[in-house]
Amino acid sequence: MGWTIFYLCLIILIPLSMILVKSASLGWLGFWRAVAAPRALAAYRISLEASFIAALINAVFGLIVAWVLVRYRFPGRRIFDGLVDLPFALPTAVAGIVLTTMYSEHGWIGSRLAAVGIKVAYTPLGIVVALTFIGLPFVVRTVQPVLQEIDVEVEEAARSLGAGLWQTFRRVLLPELLPAWLTGITMAFARALGEYGSVVFIAGNMPMRTEITPLLVMIKLDQFDYAGASAIALAFLLISFALLLAINAMQRRLGALPALR
Amino acid sequence: MAGTASIPLRNVPGASLGVRRDPRSVRWPLIVICVGFLALFLLLPLVAVFANALSSGVAAYLRALTDPEALSAIRLTLLTAGIAVPANLVFGVAAAWAIARFDFTGKRLLITLIDVPFSISPVISGMVFVLLFGAQGLFGKWLMAHNLRIVFAVPGLILATIFVTFPYIARELIPALQAVGSEEEEAALALGASGWKMLWRITLPNIKWSILYGVILCNARAMGEFGAVSVVSGHIRGLTNTMPLYIEILYNDYQLPAAFAVASLLTLLAVVTLIAKSIVEWKFEEDTASVIAVSKPDPS
Numbered sequence: 001m002g003w004t005i006f007y008l009c010l011i012i013l014i015p016l017s018m019i020l021v022k023s024a025s026l027g028w029l030g031f032w033r034a035v036a037a038p039r040a041l042a043a044y045r046i047s048l049e050a051s052f053i054a055a056l057i058n059a060v061f062g063l064i065v066a067w068v069l070v071r072y073r074f075p076g077r078r079i080f081d082g083l084v085d086l087p088f089a090l091p092t093a094v095a096g097i098v099l100t101t102m103y104s105e106h107g108w109i110g111s112r113l114a115a116v117g118i119k120v121a122y123t124p125l126g127i128v129v130a131l132t133f134i135g136l137p138f139v140v141r142t143v144q145p146v147l148q149e150i151d152v153e154v155e156e157a158a159r160s161l162g163a164g165l166w167q168t169f170r171r172v173l174l175p176e177l178l179p180a181w182l183t184g185i186t187m188a189f190a191r192a193l194g195e196y197g198s199v200v201f202i203a204g205n206m207p208m209r210t211e212i213t214p215l216l217v218m219i220k221l222d223q224f225d226y227a228g229a230s231a232i233a234l235a236f237l238l239i240s241f242a243l244l245l246a247i248n249a250m251q252r253r254l255g256a257l258p259a260l261r
Numbered sequence: 262m263a264g265t266a267s268i269p270l271r272n273v274p275g276a277s278l279g280v281r282r283d284p285r286s287v288r289w290p291l292i293v294i295c296v297g298f299l300a301l302f303l304l305l306p307l308v309a310v311f312a313n314a315l316s317s318g319v320a321a322y323l324r325a326l327t328d329p330e331a332l333s334a335i336r337l338t339l340l341t342a343g344i345a346v347p348a349n350l351v352f353g354v355a356a357a358w359a360i361a362r363f364d365f366t367g368k369r370l371l372i373t374l375i376d377v378p379f380s381i382s383p384v385i386s387g388m389v390f391v392l393l394f395g396a397q398g399l400f401g402k403w404l405m406a407h408n409l410r411i412v413f414a415v416p417g418l419i420l421a422t423i424f425v426t427f428p429y430i431a432r433e434l435i436p437a438l439q440a441v442g443s444e445e446e447e448a449a450l451a452l453g454a455s456g457w458k459m460l461w462r463i464t465l466p467n468i469k470w471s472i473l474y475g476v477i478l479c480n481a482r483a484m485g486e487f488g489a490v491s492v493v494s495g496h497i498r499g500l501t502n503t504m505p506l507y508i509e510i511l512y513n514d515y516q517l518p519a520a521f522a523v524a525s526l527l528t529l530l531a532v533v534t535l536i537a538k539s540i541v542e543w544k545f546e547e548d549t550a551s552v553i554a555v556s557k558p559d560p561s
Contacts, residue, residue, distance in 0.1 A: 012377055015392075016389060019388070061294070082535050084303070085538065089538075094527050094528055098524070133302055194380075197491075213382075217388060226392060233388060
């Protein structure tokens with residue numbers, strides 16, 4: 001037990017505290033200049049917006065995928081079910097280059113979209129595509145077990161009492177699913193915020209337009225501006241944690257409502 | 262756990278499919294959306310990796326894989342995973358044991374800390390090691406004086422990989438150990454088994470599927486890690502390039518077929534990981550099902 005805590009401190013706590021120490025070396029003014037620079041602000045905004053949109057896409061499609069995989073039987077279901085975890089298993093660099101190739105102007109999908117005037121690779125839309133890919137399993141895998149466990153009798157009772165399909169879904173199933181669904185969306189969002197490998201290839205990485213925060217940290221590190229990199233990383237960590245705490249608090253409020261449980 | 266197990270016991274004919282037979286007008290559009298979405302986002306990229314890898318022919322594909330730099334990247338990836346996975350296996354068992362079997366102050370903190378690498382960006386994970394061991398870092402001067410290199414060298418890659426793959430095994434084992442309970446262990450100890458003997462004969466066999474599951478996931482991430490490793494590698498060709506980093510170099514050099522050739526190996530690893538994971542899940546369900554059948558021979 002003592003060893004566990006020792007190992008944990010060694011490999012997690014000491015490294016993390018270095019971010020604080022290094023940021024502090026800038027002083028208040030220097031810290032503010034680093035974290036509030038226009039390029040840094042743009043990077044936070046791009047990261048947050050793209051992650052949010054990707055999480056929303058996964059919220060809708062993840063729910064549908066979980067629903068179909070649990071409730072319907074169709075050929076290939078098991079294969080698709082197994083495939084859902086692909087973004088967990090596929091290295092992000094591989095995801096990055098393959099998505100970029102597919103969505104570039106000459107790619108399988110990119111060329112078709114280019115014909116109708118939509119550019120994906122090297123635009124903010126590309127970031128959203130990559131983040132949707134890596135966040136895909138979270139909603140499906142959190143909603144699936146809950147959907148499986150929902151008491152069939154309750155649903156049957158609702159239907160036999162004359163509730164329509166939509167009404168049954170909204171009044172009986174959705175309240176049961178809501179906590180798991182929100183958890184899945186939050187996890188997809190959190191994962192997207194920190195994602196690097198799959199995004200750097202498809203984003204084009206133009207400062208102020210398609211430069212995500214982790215990449216900006218990387219660039220600062222490459223320029224040996226360790227203090228600046230730490231400051232931006234710290235600011236972004238604080239923003240992310242604040243957001244996630246807010247979402248958690250919201251979830252607990254939702255879970256506490258008697259009508260919804 | 263109890264909930265999952267109760268499903269097969271609820272033996273009402275057609276109960277699971279009865280109400281779930283939603284009308285065709287709902288069912289088919291949803292199936293089409295689901296399959297379309299998964300095909301577009303998962304199946305197509307999978308096919309595209311191999312199509313691109315073989316786009317210049319099989320000979321070029323094999324040449325790309327047997328290039329000395331490719332071979333050294335493959336070796337380094339195997340070495341990194343070969344050290345990181347066992348290290349985290351030992352820790353994972355220790356941490357899960359401590360959390361599942363004992364109550365102590367700071368337990369919640371410990372659980373939170375285990376999750377930290379999941380919740381921060383891999384770039385930041387890599388950065389902390391540069392801050393610690395880099396030339397301007399905390400231990401930088403001392404390391405330089407003793408002529409040791411950690412960052413921009415192989416030890417840094419291994420450390421960063423251990424850091425990011427840290428939660429995978431522990432996270433699987435904690436619930437598994439909690440579910441198994443400690444009665445059998447207590448019985449073994451009461452019958453005079455030593456602590457080690459109990460660990461090898463009772464505890465580990467009880468959670469073998471969870472261990473395997475954690476190791477599979479940990480290994481996949483260890484071999485595929487990019488962001489954290491990219492920061493600490495310093496991009497020294499042939500020296501600190503793991504397979505994902507080598508893919509990036511080839512891609513940025515516009516050597517697309519070669520990049521995809523190396524990527525296809527990692528994609529194969531991902532597919533094998535998914536299959537192995539499914540098999541372990543089935544085995545685990547079989548085992549729990551048989552345990553339930555033995556302990557509750559007659560549910561009525």
